[in-house]
Amino acid sequence: MSSAPSESNDVSTASLTSEFVAERRTDASPFEQQLWDVLDEIPDPHIPVSLVEMAMIYDVDEDDGHVTVEMSFPCMGCPAYDMIHNDVESCLTVLDGVDEVDIEVVWDPVWSKDMLTPAVRNKMNESGISL
């Protein structure tokens, strides 16, 4: 374990590691894909991309109306931590077929900007955010 921060900006690395989130979504059922789409509409409160684009949503699992969202945060001390929880819960619980939403915050794998796809990186760059 190292306390050194990850500072990689290598595009090829970004392309590889962003497959992690893409693979999670690929395994989703049709209904879970709908849930992913809803989550993809929730904006990150700090940056003009969605929580899904920000690679904060790691997995979505639905079982008989019980939805579990596995997610992480770029910053452990995020001041919007509770607000983002509320956004996820409130956007999903109003959907037909969703009775209950659990959010599991995980730190493995550790969120990294390497998880951002090249398209999202471009979108952020165009908004004036350097990576």
Add this chain to the structure above:
Amino acid sequence: MSDWPDPAVDYVQAITDTKILLGQRYAQWSLAGPSLEDDIGGASAAQEEIGHVRQLVRELEGQGRDADWLNGDRDPEEFANASSLDRIDGEWPEYLASIAPADRAAWYMLDAIDRDDLDGLITKIGEDEYFHLEYHDARLETLAAEYPERIQATLEETLPQALALIGPAAHDESADPVYDTGFTDRSTAELREAFADHYRELFADTDVSLEAVDWDAPPIEEWDETRRRADGGAVSEEDVTQISGKQNELFAMN
């Protein structure tokens, strides 16, 4: 419910409580620094420490500890923070020489935890701590040049207090109850040695002498294994009230 050994739960509790008090002190002093950069750095560190606490509290809840108790609904004497954070006596140089050793000690203790299910959490905390500790060291060096006597006098008190948080010197590989359970991969004695070496090297070429620091403290017979300290002090009631968020639940943790 608990799958951590009891000494390990107390070990993580002491790290967590130290981080609660670090967050409190960083926040309290974030408008008192000598420069805007110091204030911004302190405010950022406060936010990060509270974020660490939020996650460590979840882990401790998973080990059966009560959520309200963890979040501050307890007596001051039930906090297991590094005693150097009970209160800050002095001005900004004394403040920095009080928090820096406690933050470093808490990080060494976290980094020694050897559990796959906590690896990501600890790595993420380490990303923040890297900057906290780099900043502290750089600032201690400049303060050592400006106020050598004040920094030296404070460190003579706060370094042994941080060592008490890590644990007594007698806890080597054959006697450390947390290491013995396999929860950590380094003994208290090894962490203490790394901690002492770091500060000896940091101040080697400065006007601050660490010759008078009691590197052997605390005596094991005086050490409280639950609160990981050798003195009977505690934070103030006012600190506990603020930490608990009772007066403004909008800002309560969790």
